[in-house]
Amino acid sequence: MTIADMVRVLHARVLCGQERIDTPVYTACCSDLMSDVLAFVNEKTVLITGLTNPHVLRTADMLDLKCLVFARGKVPGEEILEQADEQGLVVISTKATAFTACGLLYEAGLRGVPIEWPESEDSQ
Amino acid sequence: MSATLLHAEYPVESEDYTRAGEASADIKRKLKQLGVPASVLRRVSVASYEVELNLVIHSDGGVLTLEVTPEAVRLISADRGPGIPDLDLAMREGWSTASETARSLGFGAGMGLPNMKRNADDFSITSEVGKGTTIDMGFRLA
Ligand SMILES: Nc1ncnc2c1ncn2[C@@H]1O[C@H](COP(=O)(O)OP(=O)(O)OP(=O)(O)O)[C@@H](O)[C@H]1O
Ligand SMILES: [Mg+2]
Numbered sequence: 034m035t036i037a038d039m040v041r042v043l044h045a046r047v048l049c050g051q052e053r054i055d056t057p058v059y060t061a062c063c064s065d066l067m068s069d070v071l072a073f074v075n076e077k078t079v080l081i082t083g084l085t086n087p088h089v090l091r092t093a094d095m096l097d098l099k100c101l102v103f104a105r106g107k108v109p110g111e112e113i114l115e116q117a118d119e120q121g122l123v124v125i126s127t128k129a130t131a132f133t134a135c136g137l138l139y140e141a142g143l144r145g146v147p148i149e150w151p152e153s154e155d156s157q
Numbered sequence: 158m159s160a161t162l163l164h165a166e167y168p169v170e171s172e173d174y175t176r177a178g179e180a181s182a183d184i185k186r187k188l189k190q191l192g193v194p195a196s197v198l199r200r201v202s203v204a205s206y207e208v209e210l211n212l213v214i215h216s217d218g219g220v221l222t223l224e225v226t227p228e229a230v231r232l233i234s235a236d237r238g239p240g241i242p243d244l245d246l247a248m249r250e251g252w253s254t255a256s257e258t259a260r261s262l263g264f265g266a267g268m269g270l271p272n273m274k275r276n277a278d279d280f281s282i283t284s285e286v287g288k289g290t291t292i293d294m295g296f297r298l299a
Contacts, residue, residue: 068268071203072275084263091178092263095185095202
């Protein structure tokens with residue numbers, strides 16, 4: 034799937050990075066907690082979030098993320114979009130709630146970041 | 158002992174949410190210029206962002222120090238208080254005393270310290286209530 038496919042599936046608006054929407058995406062993560070994102074995500078992941086503050090961008094920058102999806106029609110300020118563009122991000126906004134956005138993307142074939150299911154308790 | 162390729166110090170102020178993350182962005186840029194491999198860069202960036210945000214959210218202010226040798230990247234965070242009363246509890250995933258302000262910005266999952274430990278090759282934390290907290294992290298390059 035590419036970002037362009039996501040735009041279609043989510044009836045989303047592209048807020049910045051239109052010229053990069055053919056970038057492929059491999060996994061997705063939905064969270065409003067930056068540490069969760071920092072724990073589970075890699076650069077090939079799309080972040081779906083309801084937060085539109087500068088810290089979301091900084092978190093995305095640390096991980097070299099390529100795409101942010103703002104749920105529930107949220108649109109960040111102009112300054113944030115300029116910063117996002119500088120970082121090479123594609124930012125899209127969908128009317129769908131975070132849950133619905135995830136459901137639609139999952140249905141379209143996108144999957145989450147691989148997780149280790151608890152078989153043995155040796156992770157800690 | 159080996160030659161220092163880079164040494165930089167970043168003062169980080171308590172509750173300065175506007176600038177929070179700038180030190181980590183600069184560290185990332187510098188390490189990229191030095192040609193640090195992407196896989197290491199990513200781990201350093203995550204740990205550095207977490208430790209910087211902890212200085213902003215939880216400490217009375219401190220300094221983040223970056224040191225690079227041909228063998229390793231080292232990040233040291235040293236703050237002037239208030240210290241952590243129970244380190245075992247602080248290291249636990251999910252434990253957080255973050256303020257409402259911090260939570261409203263997307264922090265306070267209680268995952269920062271575990272994230273640092275997971276990403277660094279070497280991790281040590283010492284803390285004294287009333288004095289401050291020091292975190293020392295190493296990332297092998299060679
Ligand atoms: N430099 C520090 N000074 C004082 N207390 C600290 C410091 N760093 C961490 N702590 C304490 O340890 C707890 C756990 O820190 P950790 O980074 O794991 O989670 P958090 O910062 O609360 O949330 P998150 O990092 O997920 O946003 C904090 O809530 C705080 O009580
Ligand atoms: Mg933290």
